[in-house]
Amino acid sequence: MPDLPNPEPKPLDHLTECGHDDSPALVLRDxxxxxxxxxxxxxxxxxxxxxxxxxxxxxxxxxxxxxxxxxxxxxxxxxxxxxxxxxxxxxxxxxxxxxxxxxxxxxxxxxxxxxxxxxxxxxxxxxxxxxxxxxxxxxxxxxxxxxxxxxDPNDLCAILYTSGSTGRPKGVMLSHANLWLGAVSVAHYLGMAAGDVTLGVLPLSFDYGQNQLLSTWYAGGSVVPLDYLFAKDVVRACQKYGITTLAAVPPLWVQLTELEWPAESVKPLRRLTNSGGALTEELVGNLRDIFPEADLFPMYGLTEAFRSTYLKPQLAESHPTSMGTAIPFAEIMVINDQGAITAPDEEGELVHCGPLVAQGYWQDAKRTAERFKAAPEGSRYGGMAVWSGDRVKRDADGLLYFVGRRDSMIKSAGNRISPQDIEEAAVATGLVAEAVALGVPDPRLGHAIHLVVRAAAGSDEAELHLPKALAKELPNFMQPHAIHWRDTMPTNPNGKLDRTTIGKQIQQEVETKNMVEAKQ
Structure with missing residues (x-):
C-alpha cells in the first residue's frame, strides 16, 4: 500500500478536480x-x-x-x-x-x-x-x-438520517472534512485508482452508499449508479460495464452468491467490500469460490463516525469473523466497564476517535450527549469521540471481533448471550441462508431465545434438521426456544435485515399464541 496522501481536508466539491478531464466520471443510462x-x-x-x-x-x-x-x-x-x-x-x-x-x-x-x-x-x-x-x-x-x-472544511456539509431501526431517525451532521477524509481513507486502503469502475448499488442516503461516489471520484475513477430490482441485475451490470469495485451488505451478498456468475461478470472485479453487518464463515467461503481473484474487504462502520475498521484481504479467509483494524484517520479504542483500555480478549465498548467523528445529531442535544463524549484517557486524538454501544474484543494480534450491541444482548436464565453467536451457528449448518436471533420477554427466563430463519436454497427438510444441528453446536442455554421459518426476511431501506420489524412480528406472534392458550 502506498503512503497515505496528505490528510489536510478540503471542501468536498474539490473532488471534481481529482480526475483527468477526458476520463469518465459518471456513467448513466443515457x-x-x-x-x-x-x-x-x-x-x-x-x-x-x-x-x-x-x-x-x-x-x-x-x-x-x-x-x-x-x-x-x-x-x-x-x-x-x-x-x-x-x-x-x-x-x-x-x-x-x-x-x-x-x-x-x-x-x-x-x-x-x-x-x-x-x-x-x-x-x-x-x-x-x-x-x-x-x-x-x-x-x-x-x-x-x-x-x-x-x-471551511469544518463547516456542516450534509445531514444523513439513520434508517430508524432503533427508533425515530436521527440526523447525523457531517462536515466537508468528515466526507473528504472518508473518501481519502477508503480510496487508499482499497487501493483504488483512475480506471476503476464502481457499481453504485447502495442507497446514496446511506454513508456507505454515498462513499461509493466520493472515494471513486477521489481516485479518479468512474461510478455506475444502479437501482436494481433483482440481484441478477447486479450480475448483468458487472458484465456490461466492466465493474472493478462492488460494495454490498450481507443480505445482498447472500442473494448474489445464490446466482450463477458468468466469467464475463467475474473477471473485471478487483475488490468486494462489505459493511452494514458481519459476514459469516460460509459466506466468506462462497465469495472466495465465486470471485477467487478479487480482494475481499470486510468492514465495520457506523454513520456517526462513517467507517471504523477493515480487515485486510489476506486475512479474510483465515480470520473471516474479524472486524480487522482501524482504517486510516481512525483511532479505535476498546474500553471496559471501569473506563480503562481492555486487555487482549477482554470485552469492552468500541470507541471511535479522530477526524472522522461526526458533529453530533441535528438539533438533538440529549441524544448527542449520550453517544458523543470526550475521548478516553490515552487517546492520541483527544477531543470528541463516538461511544458506539457495540461490544467488541481485541485479540493479542490487534484484530477486533464483534461481540454484540449492548442493547441487543439476550439475557436468558442468568446468561448473557450474543445474538450473533446463535445466528452464525445457524448459518454455519448450511441449512439456512439468513438468521436473526431475538430475546422475547419471558416470566421464567427473563428472555426466551427465538430464532427467525430463511432456508438455504436446496436445503430439503431444513425445518427437521436445524434443531438437531444446533443441539450439536450450541450449549443448552443458547438453544432457541422457538424457530420461525420465513420465505423472505424484511430489510430496511439500506438493505440490512430489519431486526426491529422482525422483532415486532415475533413479539406479536408470541402474544397471540399466549392469548389463545390462555383461553383454552
Missing part, C-alpha cells in the same frame, strides 16, 4: 459524464442552488432514484455553501415529512411521481418542492455557475 462534464454540471447546479438559497447553511433535501441530480448534489450543495439532506427513495411520505420538518429544509428536489405522493400536511410551511427534470433541463441556461469553492 449518457456518460467525463470529469470535464462533472465540473461543468456541478458548477451549474451549484449556481442554480445559490440563486434559490443564498443563505449559507440552508438545508436542501433530495428524494429521487440514483440519477444525475442525486449523484451531483453532494458536491453541488457543498459548493453552494448549503447542507445536503439526501432522503432514501424507498421511504414513504410519513417518513419524508418527518425528515423535512426535523431538518428544516427549505427545498425538496425530487422525482415528480414521488413528490405527488406527499399530502399538503406532509410538507412543512416554507418548503418548496421542485421536479428534478425541471432543474436539470434548465442548467444549460444558468448565467452564473459557481467555480471551485473555498468553504
Amino acid at each position: 449518457r456518460t459524464f467525463s470529469y470535464k462534464d462533472l465540473k461543468d454540471r456541478v458548477s451549474r447546479l451549484s449556481g442554480w442552488l445559490r440563486d434559490r438559497l443564498p443563505q449559507n447553511g440552508a438545508r436542501v433535501a433530495t428524494w429521487a432514484a440514483k440519477n444525475e441530480l442525486t449523484c451531483l448534489m453532494p458536491l453541488a450543495a457543498a459548493r453552494a455553501g448549503l447542507v445536503h439532506v439526501p432522503i432514501n427513495p424507498l421511504l414513504k411520505h410519513g417518513q419524508v415529512a418527518h425528515i423535512l420538518a426535523d431538518s428544516g429544509a427549505s427545498l425538496l428536489l425530487g422525482t415528480k411521481a414521488r413528490l405527488a405522493t406527499l399530502d399538503a400536511e406532509d410538507i412543512p410551511v416554507g418548503v418548496e418542492c421542485i421536479d428534478e427534470d425541471l432543474i436539470l433541463g434548465s442548467l444549460a441556461e444558468i448565467e452564473a455557475p459557481l467555480g471551485i469553492s473555498s468553504n
